[in-house]
Amino acid sequence: MLLILLLLIPAIGGVLAWLSGARHPDWPRWIAIFALAADLLLTLPLIGRAVMPGQSAWITSIDLPWIPQLGISFELNLDGLSLVLILLTIVLGLVSVVISWSEITERVGLFHANLLWATTGVIGVFLALDLFLFFFFWELMLVPMYFLIALWGHEHRFYAAIKFVIFTQGSSLLMLVAILALVFIHQRATGHLTFDYLALLGTKMSSATAFWLMLGFFIAFAVKLPAVPFHTWLPDAHTEAPTAGSVLLAGVLLKTGAYGLLRFVVPLFPAAAHEFAPVAMTLGVAGILYGALLAFGQNDMKRMIAYSSVSHMGFVLLGVFAWNTLALQGVVVQMLAHGVSTGALFILVGALQERIHTRDMRLMGGLWGAMPRLSGFGMIFAIASLGLPGLGNFIGEFLILLGSFRASVPFTVVASLGLVAGAAYALLLVQRAFHGRTTAQPGSAKPFDLTARHIAVMGGLVLAIIGLGLYPQPVFDQVAPGLAALQHEGTPPGNTPMEGQP
Incomplete structure (x- = not known):
């Protein structure tokens, strides 16, 4: 239940922030702070906690049926790597709210809603071990980031936001194809349809097939990292994003690419x-x-x-x-x-x-x-x-x-x-x-x-x-x-x- 709360609190907080923006501009700011602070308080006791008995690395996990006919479950697992990255996400989310207090004065409720929803998506990426659920959160974090750039960015914000979406969505499509191919190859080998990461580890396939599937995952994560030559979206997105958007992009979203390489590309x-x-x-x-x-x-x-x-x-x-x-x-x-x-x-x-x-x-x-x-x-x-x-x-x-x-x-x-x-x-x-x-020009104010x-x-x-x-x-x-x-x-x-x- 703890892992579900880590997702629900900022997600619901985003809805409340959006609805409260019409009443008073400070309400969304305080709602965002309380939502992220609540997540931080839930996460801090997990620091230093031993792994679960009989588990090699997991501190806590939850696995609930979601779409059992397709082998899709709501599977969230937390290990030390996920924990430190989630802590980074929450802390930088709090920082983004505080430093935007005077910078964001228009559509304040919608701004903080998107900030909280982007945070929800990132936390989901660091927790999800069902590959379909992982892809869901991977896409979820991109949509609010697009709006943060397009609505509150600088002069060329629309160009930067569209470029960000084209690069990330195009590479995500490659990853989705690779995920489906891996699942069907596993089903053909075992007769079991599943998107479970732990079950898909060690799936038997030819070296050529493995190489192409690995490349599909790699390109998606390399774009987000970003690695040369997939980096050209980053300078425009950073330059045109509001300060909070740049903090989240640099501090958090780029790390999802590195996390994907660590968690999925090499082990799978x-x-x-x-x-x-x-x-x-x-x-x-x-x-x-x-x-x-x-x-x-x-x-x-x-x-x-x-x-x-x-x-x-x-x-x-x-x-x-x-x-x-x-x-x-x-x-x-x-x-x-x-x-x-x-x-x-x-x-x-x-x-x-x-x-x-x-x-x-x-x-x-x-x-x-x-x-x-x-x-x-x-x-x-x-x-x-x-x-x-x-x-x-x-x-x-x-x-x-x-x-x-x-x-x-x-x-x-x-x-x-x-x-x-x-x-x-x-x-x-x-x-x-x-x-x-x-x-400075002579006579200009200090x-x-x-x-x-x-x-x-x-x-x-x-x-x-x-x-x-x-x-x-x-x-x-x-x-x-x-x-x-x-x-x-x-x-x-x-x-x-x-x-x-x-």
Whole structure:
């Protein structure tokens, strides 16, 4: 029942927020906060809880009949990996509500309804183990995100929203075809029609069939990650989305792609994924370098951060297909740290645009004197993005490189150049925006600094990124059983379970 409540509370909260928007603009905001806070209170007691007796990784689960004639059930399972990602989703959802308090003034009820429904879809993605139910939540989270971009975005919001839908829906169709093919192949082999992930593991099929089905799943998740060359929707969507939309996109929705690679692609098709690993790692390295290069060339601060996400998530793709303990631990930390640091940078860009009405770094400079608190937080998260030791991004990227070194020395050496490129664009952002000579016109009003509400949010995110950097062991302990189970499922016959090499 607990897992169902995690879905019902934000879903119903979204309906109430929409209905209450006509009465008072603050009501939807408080409803959203109460709904997400209730989910957080339900989730916190699960931290550190032991797995269920007789289960390899699951903390809690529920399996109810839904469409039994088609082998579809309402199956939700929670392990340590799902738990940390759901916590990230809820926390960033709360942050999105707080930082949108003054930014969103039109159709406030509908805005918070879509925010809560997007959160519901993401939580469902992290819980669903019936593949039909997973696909349902995968599609559910896209619709409200489209409206968040199209209705509350910036100048070219309709173009960005339509592009987002075309890329994600087109790739989702490939995944749906792959799901149906896998189910029917399993039915032909066993006589049992089911969409149950646990039952579909180890389905017998030819190597060619497995490769094509794996590719259908991979493309869907690579688009969402996003991996080069499927990344072109991301800069437009980030640039045009409202601040809360950018936070959810960078902090949460991109992680669903990485989660899909971990949970479905490699475990369902271990031999095909093993064969495909060099190609996937090549795409990961290409994303690291290409994203960093494009980030360095941007003048729009929001677009720079968007391209930096392509680079950072390239490390995730590299780590997933290295498929060993160190690399997968790094993938989890990188997902969490990227969600915190990049989400914080988008919040600061939104606050900056609200104050000086531009995102163009050519029109900035010397902001530290006018807005020292905003500039100080900006520097902290910029150096977190470049991977400064002691902050969470360093732990994630270091472990990924350490794990990928065991899988492929050449890929690791080339990927490490991304750390240098990351330092270049991060320091460029700090120098052009916060230091140097001010470009403000004589006599113009001094922009006001961060409010207490923003300072509280940013202070919490600073503590989170420092905590991940200095003491990530609780995260490792939480996800260890789930990662061990995934490695066992995703290792082809004849390989050592903890050290599968591409």
